[in-house]
Amino acid sequence: xxxxxxxxxxxxxxxxxxxPVTEFDCELKQLVANMFETMYEAPGIxxxxxxxxxxxxxxxxxxxxxxxxxxxxxxxxxxxxDGEQESDEGCLSVPGFYENVKRAGHIRVKxxxxxxxxxxxxxxxxxxVCIQHEMDHSQGKLFVDYISSLKRxxxxxxxxxxxxxxxxx
Ligand code: K1U
Ligand code: ZN
Numbered sequence: 001x002x003x004x005x006x007x008x009x010x011x012x013x014x015x016x017x018x019x020p021v022t023e024f025d026c027e028l029k030q031l032v033a034n035m036f037e038t039m040y041e042a043p044g045i046x047x048x049x050x051x052x053x054x055x056x057x058x059x060x061x062x063x064x065x066x067x068x069x070x071x072x073x074x075x076x077x078x079x080x081x082d083g084e085q086e087s088d089e090g091c092l093s094v095p096g097f098y099e100n101v102k103r104a105g106h107i108r109v110k111x112x113x114x115x116x117x118x119x120x121x122x123x124x125x126x127x128x129v130c131i132q133h134e135m136d137h138s139q140g141k142l143f144v145d146y147i148s149s150l151k152r153x154x155x156x157x158x159x160x161x162x163x164x165x166x167x168x169x
Contacts (some may be wrong), residue, residue, distance in 0.1 A: 002146075003034070003041055005053070006052060006094065007093055008093055008159055009091075009093050016059045018048075018058075018139075020075050021075055024074075028058075028112065032058070032072050034052075036062075036072075039062070039092075046062075046131075047061070048135075050138055051092060051093050057125070058073070058132035059072075061131070061134060062128045065099070074112040074116075075112050076135055077109070078108070078135070079109065081104035081107045081108075082105065083105025085103055085105040085128070085129065086100055086101070086103075095159075095168065097155050099143060099144065099146070101147075104128065105130065107122070108122050109121055
């Protein structure tokens with residue numbers, strides 16, 4: 001397995017709209033394994049392929065406290081959503097910044113697994129927040145797009161400076 005390089009805001013590659021996964025082969029399974037390793041090491045509760053410069057509709061996540069419930073969602077779709085929840089979100093592509101974001105409180109999701117098998121399930125709380133956050137990445141959207149342009153500009157300037165000073169790892 002291998003750790004993958006995570007892109008940081010404002011890298012324009014993070015704005016790429018991901019394409020559906022069509023081949024469920026060994027290469028895909030290797031990417032999924034590497035993304036889990038990268039997410040656990042970071043540490044994070046989720047990671048989208050877009051963040052590691054692979055522009056396909058794939059995300060991994062583990063929102064369990066024990067960090068023992070890995071989930072891989074391929075070509076995910078939100079079939080239904082209702083309610084509203086607000087919580088602080090972070091992002092491995094925007095390190096060190098947390099902002100309050102409003103999301104649907106309850107979602108019904110359809111997604112494929114690494115073998116291409118489709119399943120449907122419901123999510124709420126942190127799991128629903130994480131799925132919506134990671135699916136935004138596949139659309140080239142970041143949580144900083146939900147805050148004011150003034151705040152986003154400040155975060156951008158700080159991260160550009162940190163990158164220049166080699167402080168982003
Ligand atoms: O960059 C990412 O997409 C991962 C991101 C996911 C996320 C966090 C919070 C709300 C919605 C989505 C993170 O994992 S940031 C790190 C983080 O929140 C965390 C890390 C370790 C333990 C607990 C939380
Ligand atoms: Zn993120």
